[in-house]
Amino acid sequence: MRQVIIIGSGPAGYTAAIYAARANLKPLVIASSVEAGGELMKTTEVENFPGFPEGIQGPDLMTAMQEQAEKFGAEVVLDDVVELDLKGPVKRVTLGNGDVEEALTVIFATGSAYRRIGIPDEDRLSGMGVSWCATCDGFFFRQKTIAVVGGGDSAMEEATFLTRFADKVYVIHRRDKLRASKIMQDRAFANDKIEFVWNKEVRHIYGDTQVKGVGLLDTVDGTETIMDLDGLFIAIGNDPRTHLVHGQLDLTAEGTIAVDGRSSRTNIPGVFAAGDVIDPHYRQAVTAAASGTVAALDAEHYLASLPETALSAPADTAAAIA
Ligand code: NAP
Numbered sequence: 229m230r231q232v233i234i235i236g237s238g239p240a241g242y243t244a245a246i247y248a249a250r251a252n253l254k255p256l257v258i259a260s261s262v263e264a265g266g267e268l269m270k271t272t273e274v275e276n277f278p279g280f281p282e283g284i285q286g287p288d289l290m291t292a293m294q295e296q297a298e299k300f301g302a303e304v305v306l307d308d309v310v311e312l313d314l315k316g317p318v319k320r321v322t323l324g325n326g327d328v329e330e331a332l333t334v335i336f337a338t339g340s341a342y343r344r345i346g347i348p349d350e351d352r353l354s355g356m357g358v359s360w361c362a363t364c365d366g367f368f369f370r371q372k373t374i375a376v377v378g379g380g381d382s383a384m385e386e387a388t389f390l391t392r393f394a395d396k397v398y399v400i401h402r403r404d405k406l407r408a409s410k411i412m413q414d415r416a417f418a419n420d421k422i423e424f425v426w427n428k429e430v431r432h433i434y435g436d437t438q439v440k441g442v443g444l445l446d447t448v449d450g451t452e453t454i455m456d457l458d459g460l461f462i463a464i465g466n467d468p469r470t471h472l473v474h475g476q477l478d479l480t481a482e483g484t485i486a487v488d489g490r491s492s493r494t495n496i497p498g499v500f501a502a503g504d505v506i507d508p509h510y511r512q513a514v515t516a517a518a519s520g521t522v523a524a525l526d527a528e529h530y531l532a533s534l535p536e537t538a539l540s541a542p543a544d545t546a547a548a549i550a
Contacts, residue, residue, distance in 0.1 A: 229330045230256055232527050233321050234302075235309050235472075236337035238266025239513045240503025242293035243520030244335045244527075249300035251528050256329060257297065257304045258321065264306055265290035266339050267466075267504075268513060270361045272389055277513050289513070314476050314499050317538070332538060333498045333527040336473065336485065337520060340466035340504040340511070345377065349433035350462070357439025357459045362386040365461075369394045372458035375442065377430055379403060383463040384412035390461065391421040398455070400425045402447050425455075433460060468505045477501070482508040492523035500526050 232248045234241050237259035248255040259265070268274065268286035275283045294304060311322035312334070319334045342360040344350055350358055359365040362376075366389060374394045376387040379401035390397050399416065404426040406413050416422050425444070431452070432443030441456040468484045470477070478486040478495040485501040487493055492500040502523035503516035 229318060229332065230254065231331060231531055232256070232333050232335060232524075233258065233319065233329055233331040234335045234337060235312075235321070236260075236266065236339055236503065236505075237264050237294070237304070238268065238290075238337065238339045238503055239293065239517040240337035240339070240505075240520035240523070241266070241335070242290070242297050243517040244337060244502055244524040245297035245302040245304075245520075246293070246300060247521050247524030248335075248527060249297055249302040251524070252301070253524075253528065253531070255297075255302045255335075256331070257302055258309050258323065258329075259294075259304050259306050261306055261308050261324060264304075265294070270363050271385070272363055274513060309472055312472050312476065314473070314496050317498065319498060332534065333500065333530055335492070335520075335523045335527055336477070336494070336499065336501040336505060337503045337516075337523070338469040338472070338505050339516075340468045342462070343465045343467055345430055345462060345464065347431065347433065353433050353435055353439050353460075356437055357435060357457075358433060359459065359461050360463070362389045362461055362463075365459075366390050366393045369459045371395050373456070374398070374459035374461065375400050375425070375455070375457050376461045376463055377401075378463040378465070379406040379408060380463070380465060381408045381412045382465070384408040384416045386461050386463045387422050388412075388415055388419060391419055394459075395421065397422050398425050398457075399423070400428050400430060400442075400444065402429050403427065428453075430460070466504065466511070468508075470505060480508070484508050490522070492519065492526045498527075498530055500530075 231253045232255040234257045245257045271286035273283045308324040313320040321329045370393045373396040375398040377400045387397050427447045428444040430442050431445045434441045444453050480486045500523040502519040
Protein backbone atom coordinates (compact mmCIF):
# COMPACT_ATOMS: atom_id res chain seq x y z
CA MET A 229 0.00 0.00 0.00
CA ARG A 230 1.18 3.49 -0.85
CA GLN A 231 1.16 6.57 1.32
CA VAL A 232 0.10 9.09 -1.33
CA ILE A 233 -1.60 8.83 -4.70
CA ILE A 234 -1.85 12.07 -6.67
CA ILE A 235 -4.48 12.21 -9.41
CA GLY A 236 -3.65 14.82 -12.02
CA SER A 237 -0.44 16.15 -13.55
CA GLY A 238 -0.87 19.89 -13.96
CA PRO A 239 1.02 22.40 -11.82
CA ALA A 240 -0.99 21.35 -8.73
CA GLY A 241 -0.38 17.62 -9.19
CA TYR A 242 3.33 17.88 -9.97
CA THR A 243 4.02 20.42 -7.22
CA ALA A 244 2.24 18.16 -4.74
CA ALA A 245 4.41 15.34 -6.09
CA ILE A 246 7.63 17.35 -5.62
CA TYR A 247 6.76 18.13 -2.00
CA ALA A 248 5.49 14.64 -1.20
CA ALA A 249 8.52 13.02 -2.83
CA ARG A 250 10.92 15.30 -0.94
CA ALA A 251 9.12 14.24 2.25
CA ASN A 252 10.01 10.66 1.26
CA LEU A 253 6.37 9.67 0.76
CA LYS A 254 7.11 8.09 -2.67
CA PRO A 255 3.96 9.43 -4.33
CA LEU A 256 2.33 7.77 -7.30
CA VAL A 257 1.12 10.35 -9.85
CA ILE A 258 -1.69 9.19 -12.12
CA ALA A 259 -1.01 11.60 -14.96
CA SER A 260 -3.75 10.67 -17.50
CA SER A 261 -3.28 8.76 -20.74
CA VAL A 262 -3.95 11.65 -23.11
CA GLU A 263 -3.79 14.84 -21.06
CA ALA A 264 -0.62 14.39 -19.03
CA GLY A 265 0.75 17.77 -18.04
CA GLY A 266 -2.69 19.38 -18.05
CA GLU A 267 -3.83 22.56 -19.74
CA LEU A 268 -0.36 24.10 -19.96
CA MET A 269 0.57 21.44 -22.51
CA LYS A 270 -1.80 23.24 -24.88
CA THR A 271 -0.51 26.76 -24.33
CA THR A 272 2.45 28.49 -25.87
CA GLU A 273 4.42 31.10 -23.98
CA VAL A 274 3.83 31.30 -20.23
CA GLU A 275 4.92 34.81 -19.25
CA ASN A 276 3.72 35.00 -15.66
CA PHE A 277 5.26 32.00 -13.92
CA PRO A 278 7.85 33.50 -11.54
CA GLY A 279 11.46 32.71 -12.31
CA PHE A 280 11.22 32.89 -16.10
CA PRO A 281 11.75 36.55 -17.08
CA GLU A 282 11.93 35.59 -20.76
CA GLY A 283 8.85 33.36 -20.48
CA ILE A 284 8.74 29.61 -20.92
CA GLN A 285 6.74 27.36 -23.24
CA GLY A 286 3.89 25.61 -21.40
CA PRO A 287 4.99 22.07 -22.36
CA ASP A 288 8.60 22.85 -21.32
CA LEU A 289 7.40 24.03 -17.92
CA MET A 290 5.36 20.86 -17.38
CA THR A 291 8.20 18.60 -18.52
CA ALA A 292 10.49 20.35 -16.05
CA MET A 293 7.96 19.89 -13.23
CA GLN A 294 7.61 16.19 -14.02
CA GLU A 295 11.41 15.75 -14.09
CA GLN A 296 11.72 17.56 -10.77
CA ALA A 297 9.09 15.31 -9.17
CA GLU A 298 10.69 12.14 -10.56
CA LYS A 299 14.13 13.26 -9.44
CA PHE A 300 12.92 13.08 -5.83
CA GLY A 301 11.25 9.69 -6.25
CA ALA A 302 7.73 10.32 -7.58
CA GLU A 303 6.42 7.58 -9.85
CA VAL A 304 4.40 8.80 -12.82
CA VAL A 305 1.87 6.57 -14.57
CA LEU A 306 0.35 7.61 -17.90
CA ASP A 307 -3.11 6.21 -17.34
CA ASP A 308 -6.57 7.42 -16.34
CA VAL A 309 -8.49 6.84 -13.15
CA VAL A 310 -11.75 5.11 -13.96
CA GLU A 311 -13.02 4.54 -10.44
CA LEU A 312 -12.33 5.88 -6.99
CA ASP A 313 -13.31 4.50 -3.62
CA LEU A 314 -12.43 7.10 -1.04
CA LYS A 315 -14.64 6.10 1.89
CA GLY A 316 -12.50 3.88 4.10
CA PRO A 317 -9.09 4.52 5.62
CA VAL A 318 -7.52 2.86 2.59
CA LYS A 319 -8.34 4.65 -0.64
CA ARG A 320 -8.72 2.51 -3.77
CA VAL A 321 -7.94 3.93 -7.18
CA THR A 322 -8.80 1.85 -10.27
CA LEU A 323 -6.85 2.64 -13.43
CA GLY A 324 -7.86 2.28 -17.08
CA ASN A 325 -5.59 -0.77 -17.41
CA GLY A 326 -7.50 -2.52 -14.61
CA ASP A 327 -4.84 -2.10 -11.92
CA VAL A 328 -6.10 -1.13 -8.47
CA GLU A 329 -3.77 1.09 -6.45
CA GLU A 330 -4.26 1.61 -2.72
CA ALA A 331 -3.07 4.44 -0.51
CA LEU A 332 -3.69 6.07 2.83
CA THR A 333 -4.09 9.48 1.20
CA VAL A 334 -5.26 10.78 -2.15
CA ILE A 335 -4.56 14.23 -3.54
CA PHE A 336 -7.14 15.07 -6.16
CA ALA A 337 -5.77 17.58 -8.69
CA THR A 338 -7.71 16.91 -11.87
CA GLY A 339 -7.99 20.52 -12.98
CA SER A 340 -10.76 21.64 -15.24
CA ALA A 341 -12.16 20.90 -18.69
CA TYR A 342 -13.00 23.25 -21.56
CA ARG A 343 -16.50 24.68 -21.33
CA ARG A 344 -18.85 24.09 -24.25
CA ILE A 345 -21.35 26.59 -25.62
CA GLY A 346 -24.02 23.91 -25.41
CA ILE A 347 -25.35 23.81 -28.97
CA PRO A 348 -25.64 20.52 -30.89
CA ASP A 349 -23.51 21.66 -33.86
CA GLU A 350 -20.57 22.12 -31.52
CA ASP A 351 -20.00 18.41 -30.99
CA ARG A 352 -21.03 17.47 -34.52
CA LEU A 353 -18.35 19.72 -36.04
CA SER A 354 -15.73 19.18 -33.34
CA GLY A 355 -12.47 18.45 -35.18
CA MET A 356 -14.06 19.66 -38.41
CA GLY A 357 -13.42 23.33 -37.84
CA VAL A 358 -14.61 23.59 -34.23
CA SER A 359 -11.73 23.51 -31.76
CA TRP A 360 -10.90 24.32 -28.14
CA CYS A 361 -7.14 24.48 -28.65
CA ALA A 362 -5.42 27.04 -30.85
CA THR A 363 -1.96 25.61 -30.29
CA CYS A 364 -3.21 22.15 -31.32
CA ASP A 365 -5.23 23.14 -34.39
CA GLY A 366 -4.17 26.67 -35.42
CA PHE A 367 -1.82 25.29 -38.05
CA PHE A 368 -4.80 24.00 -40.10
CA PHE A 369 -6.17 27.52 -40.59
CA ARG A 370 -3.44 29.15 -42.63
CA GLN A 371 -4.81 32.07 -44.65
CA LYS A 372 -8.34 31.33 -43.40
CA THR A 373 -11.02 33.41 -41.74
CA ILE A 374 -11.83 32.17 -38.27
CA ALA A 375 -13.40 33.32 -35.02
CA VAL A 376 -12.70 32.90 -31.33
CA VAL A 377 -15.63 32.93 -28.90
CA GLY A 378 -15.06 34.48 -25.46
CA GLY A 379 -13.92 37.63 -23.73
CA GLY A 380 -11.41 36.36 -21.17
CA ASP A 381 -7.63 35.90 -21.15
CA SER A 382 -7.97 32.56 -22.94
CA ALA A 383 -9.88 34.10 -25.83
CA MET A 384 -7.33 36.93 -26.17
CA GLU A 385 -4.43 34.49 -26.02
CA GLU A 386 -6.02 32.15 -28.58
CA ALA A 387 -6.96 35.00 -30.93
CA THR A 388 -3.50 36.55 -30.79
CA PHE A 389 -1.82 33.19 -31.36
CA LEU A 390 -4.13 32.33 -34.27
CA THR A 391 -3.10 35.47 -36.18
CA ARG A 392 0.15 33.61 -36.89
CA PHE A 393 -1.85 31.41 -39.27
CA ALA A 394 -5.20 32.95 -40.17
CA ASP A 395 -5.67 36.03 -42.34
CA LYS A 396 -8.54 37.24 -40.18
CA VAL A 397 -9.57 36.43 -36.61
CA TYR A 398 -12.89 37.67 -35.23
CA VAL A 399 -13.42 37.68 -31.48
CA ILE A 400 -17.11 37.09 -30.77
CA HIS A 401 -18.09 38.21 -27.28
CA ARG A 402 -21.52 38.27 -25.66
CA ARG A 403 -20.99 41.66 -24.00
CA ASP A 404 -19.30 44.93 -24.99
CA LYS A 405 -16.62 44.67 -22.30
CA LEU A 406 -13.87 42.13 -22.02
CA ARG A 407 -13.12 40.12 -18.91
CA ALA A 408 -9.48 39.68 -19.98
CA SER A 409 -6.58 41.39 -18.18
CA LYS A 410 -5.52 44.74 -19.59
CA ILE A 411 -2.23 43.52 -21.04
CA MET A 412 -3.98 40.72 -22.97
CA GLN A 413 -6.71 43.10 -24.17
CA ASP A 414 -4.20 45.69 -25.35
CA ARG A 415 -2.25 43.07 -27.26
CA ALA A 416 -5.40 41.90 -29.06
CA PHE A 417 -6.62 45.44 -29.76
CA ALA A 418 -3.24 46.30 -31.29
CA ASN A 419 -3.32 43.33 -33.67
CA ASP A 420 -4.48 44.34 -37.17
CA LYS A 421 -5.78 40.87 -37.97
CA ILE A 422 -8.16 40.80 -34.99
CA GLU A 423 -11.63 42.31 -35.20
CA PHE A 424 -14.07 42.35 -32.27
CA VAL A 425 -17.72 41.40 -32.73
CA TRP A 426 -19.51 42.72 -29.64
CA ASN A 427 -22.79 41.66 -28.02
CA LYS A 428 -23.18 38.45 -29.99
CA GLU A 429 -23.84 34.86 -29.01
CA VAL A 430 -23.15 31.91 -31.29
CA ARG A 431 -26.49 30.08 -31.73
CA HIS A 432 -25.68 27.85 -34.73
CA ILE A 433 -22.61 26.50 -36.45
CA TYR A 434 -23.14 25.75 -40.14
CA GLY A 435 -21.39 23.19 -42.33
CA ASP A 436 -21.80 19.52 -43.23
CA THR A 437 -18.31 18.14 -42.89
CA GLN A 438 -16.47 21.41 -42.24
CA VAL A 439 -17.42 24.67 -40.57
CA LYS A 440 -18.81 27.16 -43.10
CA GLY A 441 -20.17 29.81 -40.78
CA VAL A 442 -22.06 30.68 -37.62
CA GLY A 443 -25.46 32.08 -36.77
CA LEU A 444 -25.22 34.94 -34.29
CA LEU A 445 -27.80 36.40 -31.94
CA ASP A 446 -27.41 40.05 -30.96
CA THR A 447 -27.72 40.14 -27.16
CA VAL A 448 -28.89 43.77 -27.20
CA ASP A 449 -31.52 43.96 -29.93
CA GLY A 450 -32.23 40.26 -30.56
CA THR A 451 -31.43 40.35 -34.29
CA GLU A 452 -29.87 37.32 -35.95
CA THR A 453 -27.06 37.39 -38.50
CA ILE A 454 -24.90 34.87 -40.31
CA MET A 455 -21.12 35.12 -40.50
CA ASP A 456 -19.05 33.07 -42.96
CA LEU A 457 -16.11 31.35 -41.28
CA ASP A 458 -13.64 28.52 -41.89
CA GLY A 459 -13.19 27.70 -38.23
CA LEU A 460 -14.43 28.43 -34.73
CA PHE A 461 -12.31 28.33 -31.59
CA ILE A 462 -14.22 28.21 -28.32
CA ALA A 463 -12.46 29.83 -25.34
CA ILE A 464 -15.22 30.52 -22.81
CA GLY A 465 -13.62 29.12 -19.69
CA ASN A 466 -13.37 25.81 -17.92
CA ASP A 467 -15.37 23.67 -15.53
CA PRO A 468 -13.77 21.70 -12.68
CA ARG A 469 -13.32 17.99 -13.44
CA THR A 470 -15.18 16.38 -10.57
CA HIS A 471 -17.13 13.52 -12.19
CA LEU A 472 -14.97 10.88 -10.46
CA VAL A 473 -15.89 12.11 -7.00
CA HIS A 474 -19.59 12.90 -7.39
CA GLY A 475 -21.45 11.42 -4.45
CA GLN A 476 -18.23 11.05 -2.46
CA LEU A 477 -16.78 14.52 -2.00
CA ASP A 478 -18.76 17.64 -1.13
CA LEU A 479 -18.86 20.28 -3.85
CA THR A 480 -19.36 24.04 -3.62
CA ALA A 481 -22.20 25.94 -5.29
CA GLU A 482 -19.70 26.79 -8.03
CA GLY A 483 -19.07 23.10 -8.70
CA THR A 484 -15.55 22.96 -7.28
CA ILE A 485 -14.55 20.48 -4.57
CA ALA A 486 -15.25 21.94 -1.14
CA VAL A 487 -12.19 22.24 1.11
CA ASP A 488 -11.81 23.35 4.71
CA GLY A 489 -10.76 27.03 4.72
CA ARG A 490 -7.36 27.63 3.17
CA SER A 491 -6.43 23.98 3.57
CA SER A 492 -6.82 21.21 0.97
CA ARG A 493 -8.87 18.99 3.32
CA THR A 494 -12.07 17.65 1.78
CA ASN A 495 -14.98 16.19 3.75
CA ILE A 496 -13.27 12.76 3.76
CA PRO A 497 -10.24 12.28 6.04
CA GLY A 498 -7.15 11.44 4.01
CA VAL A 499 -8.52 12.98 0.81
CA PHE A 500 -7.10 16.33 -0.27
CA ALA A 501 -7.83 18.48 -3.30
CA ALA A 502 -5.73 21.11 -5.05
CA GLY A 503 -5.53 23.38 -8.07
CA ASP A 504 -8.29 24.41 -10.46
CA VAL A 505 -10.59 21.68 -9.17
CA ILE A 506 -10.99 23.68 -5.92
CA ASP A 507 -10.54 27.17 -7.35
CA PRO A 508 -13.33 28.96 -9.23
CA HIS A 509 -11.57 32.35 -9.11
CA TYR A 510 -7.80 32.60 -9.56
CA ARG A 511 -6.96 29.58 -11.72
CA GLN A 512 -3.35 30.46 -12.49
CA ALA A 513 -0.48 28.04 -12.95
CA VAL A 514 1.26 29.58 -9.96
CA THR A 515 -1.81 29.46 -7.68
CA ALA A 516 -2.38 25.84 -8.70
CA ALA A 517 1.24 25.04 -7.87
CA ALA A 518 0.90 26.70 -4.46
CA SER A 519 -2.30 24.76 -3.87
CA GLY A 520 -0.45 21.54 -4.66
CA THR A 521 2.09 22.46 -1.99
CA VAL A 522 -0.69 22.91 0.56
CA ALA A 523 -2.14 19.50 -0.33
CA ALA A 524 1.19 17.72 0.02
CA LEU A 525 1.81 19.34 3.40
CA ASP A 526 -1.73 18.50 4.57
CA ALA A 527 -1.28 14.89 3.44
CA GLU A 528 2.05 14.72 5.23
CA HIS A 529 0.50 16.02 8.48
CA TYR A 530 -2.40 13.59 8.15
CA LEU A 531 -0.03 10.66 7.67
CA ALA A 532 2.03 11.79 10.65
CA SER A 533 -1.12 11.75 12.77
CA LEU A 534 -1.87 8.09 11.97
CA PRO A 535 -0.65 5.31 14.27
CA GLU A 536 2.79 3.98 13.30
CA THR A 537 1.29 0.60 12.30
CA ALA A 538 -0.94 2.17 9.67
CA LEU A 539 1.96 3.11 7.43
CA SER A 540 3.16 -0.45 7.01
CA ALA A 541 -0.20 -2.20 7.31
CA PRO A 542 -1.40 -4.30 4.39
CA ALA A 543 -4.71 -3.14 2.92
CA ASP A 544 -6.97 -5.63 4.69
CA THR A 545 -5.61 -4.89 8.13
CA ALA A 546 -5.60 -1.16 7.54
CA ALA A 547 -9.32 -1.08 8.31
CA ALA A 548 -8.16 -1.02 11.90
CA ILE A 549 -6.73 2.44 11.35
CA ALA A 550 -10.07 4.23 11.25
P1 NAP B 1 -12.89 33.37 -18.00
O1 NAP B 1 -11.97 34.40 -17.46
O2 NAP B 1 -13.92 32.76 -17.12
O3 NAP B 1 -13.62 34.02 -19.26
C1 NAP B 1 -14.59 33.32 -19.97
C2 NAP B 1 -15.14 34.24 -21.04
O4 NAP B 1 -16.06 33.50 -21.84
C3 NAP B 1 -15.90 35.42 -20.45
O5 NAP B 1 -15.64 36.58 -21.22
C4 NAP B 1 -17.35 34.98 -20.57
O6 NAP B 1 -18.23 36.06 -20.83
C5 NAP B 1 -17.34 34.10 -21.79
N1 NAP B 1 -18.35 33.05 -21.68
C6 NAP B 1 -18.55 32.17 -20.67
N2 NAP B 1 -19.54 31.30 -20.96
C7 NAP B 1 -19.98 31.65 -22.19
C8 NAP B 1 -20.98 31.14 -23.06
N3 NAP B 1 -21.75 30.09 -22.71
N4 NAP B 1 -21.17 31.74 -24.26
C9 NAP B 1 -20.41 32.81 -24.63
N5 NAP B 1 -19.42 33.33 -23.86
C10 NAP B 1 -19.22 32.76 -22.66
O7 NAP B 1 -12.09 32.13 -18.64
P2 NAP B 1 -10.65 32.08 -19.33
O8 NAP B 1 -10.49 33.17 -20.30
O9 NAP B 1 -10.50 30.68 -19.80
O10 NAP B 1 -9.65 32.34 -18.14
C11 NAP B 1 -9.71 31.49 -16.98
C12 NAP B 1 -8.60 31.86 -16.01
O11 NAP B 1 -7.34 31.52 -16.59
C13 NAP B 1 -8.55 33.37 -15.70
O12 NAP B 1 -8.19 33.52 -14.37
C14 NAP B 1 -7.47 33.87 -16.60
O13 NAP B 1 -6.83 35.03 -16.09
C15 NAP B 1 -6.53 32.69 -16.65
N6 NAP B 1 -5.75 32.71 -17.89
C16 NAP B 1 -4.59 33.40 -17.87
C17 NAP B 1 -3.82 33.48 -19.02
C18 NAP B 1 -2.54 34.24 -18.98
O14 NAP B 1 -2.32 34.97 -18.04
N7 NAP B 1 -1.68 34.11 -19.96
C19 NAP B 1 -4.25 32.85 -20.20
C20 NAP B 1 -5.45 32.17 -20.19
C21 NAP B 1 -6.21 32.11 -19.02
P3 NAP B 1 -18.55 37.16 -19.69
O15 NAP B 1 -17.33 38.03 -19.65
O16 NAP B 1 -19.76 37.83 -20.22
O17 NAP B 1 -18.78 36.37 -18.44
